[in-house]
Amino acid sequence: MLKSMYVSKWLRWSGLVLVVMLLGACAAGPDVPLSEAPAAQAEPRYTIGPGDQLNVFVWGNPDLTVTVPVRPDGRITTPLVEDVQASGKTPTELARDIEQSLAHYVQNPIVTVTVTNFVGTSTEQIRVIGQAVQPRSIPYRVGMTVLDVIIEVGGLTEFAAGNRATIIRGPTGAQQAFRVRLSDLVTRGDISANVPMQPGDVLIIPESWF
Template sequence: MAPAHSIAQKTSAGAAPGEAAPAEDNRYIIGPGDTLQVFIWRNPELSTTVPVRPDGKISTPLVEDMIAVGKTPSQLARDIEGVLGEYVRSPQVNIIVTQAVSTFSQVKVIGQVATPQSLPYREGMTVLDAVLAVGGLGPFAAGNRAKIVRMEAGGQQEIRVKLDDLVNRGAMKYNLALRPGDVLVVPESFF
């Protein structure tokens, strides 16, 4: 049996020592335009599928104008449970994002690539996945001066990526993981 102090001791991320901390940075954040399935266990008449309105709110039976933008599906489920608790005994709510279309769920690739565009983010997406999806580097790309622009709570962060080494030389150490909302910028080379 494990000593009591090792069970009670938790890291700030919520994982016990020796366990992997949850990947909070990659948690999905709900945005405007997303479509959500709101499932209330044992209450099918309250379960529904709703869009997130441009004002960032959703409305479901018994819950009007709940702010959804900026929350994870789990956070939104807990908030809905709090409101439904007035009407339903011990509500259990699950939120499933059925259509992710908000800018929070996209990765943008701009600059000297074959077809600059926004790509739908998916779990495990890397720089190489994004570059291949946009058709590769353009003929005038300065791939080794590329960068990922990432918005975080403390502001904007820039991460250098040597795309030319990654794509043309197979240097996989530059195949960095992307996050929803990232912008991959590929500048033009100097002549």
Template sequence: MALVAAALLGATGCSTSYEKLDGEPPAVAQSPEYVIGPGDAVNIFVWRNPELSSNVPVRPDGRITTPLIEDVQASGRTPTELARVMEEKLGTYVKNPVVTVMVTSFQGTYDNQIRVVGQAAEPKIIPYRDGMTLLDVVIAVGGLTDFAAGNRASVVRRVEGEARQFNVRIDDLINGGNIQANVDMMPGDILIIPEAWF
């Protein structure tokens, strides 16, 4: 278990040391603005210039290409920041361009995703959504396998720059209907679901 958490934290650029605590994971302050990430799709609307407007994917390298403008860094920017960059670049070709960027398909940056590993029916990365809870995450991965030890599951979270691991009780939530076990999830969380011991 500790090796899995350490490996995951190393892969995501987090410290490999963590503190294991019981109880509900603490909330982490988060930015209210969405940050574009690879895999997102963005609609670039250029006012009065429909031929320059387009709906484009954000490539794995974090860049986009639109008519007249190639290889603009989109990942890591908010839609408003990207719109200002596009206006600056289009200014070479268009007088006083006005650009609006709308995200039409969401993946987000790795810092804004939740990873689920272990005995989930479909372990995967899930884009974080505001207000997401443990129940939402379990539903998104299709529940647990027959071999899961849901009450020994844990969440690894960055708290004040340190990675910490907290116990969560998925069996109590899903099978026992204990709504108090439904904790809030945060961007960047890793949910680890171990295998039951027989």
């Protein structure tokens, strides 16, 4: 009887220790060096670029509310505000700048800037050159893949060597090249060839040798 009591207590104590150890392991998480942990991605912010169409809304002042394009020099002109720099700024940053300028003429102006037609800066575009039906620059969208890009440019030409296509990525001087299999993706439906794109990527589609 006494022996059974000791065994029962030992089993309960062992079970408690095991539970504590499991909880501790769960709290600590996997033993991964910090250098290998994935970096948190910053929330994407759209930067205005030449060619963008902007709606500048001034609350309570319809005469000052306009829709204007961003000129090739990156500036816009609105009523009472001439040649304000827009390219390279977010819509919110531009709105604050316009408010500052309007404050000389309007009491406590409230401005909202909305991008109605997107082009973006060159660092936020994806450029497609070579054997695409419509090679051009297209605005980057969050989550865009190489298949989205091919659809945007109308597909590949009959002379394209799709499986020898290359993505050039990174700033000048530190660029990397990645081979992509566009023919397998487009003609065979090989979804494993559908790779994600990043802002500033250049997709080069060479011509077939035959």
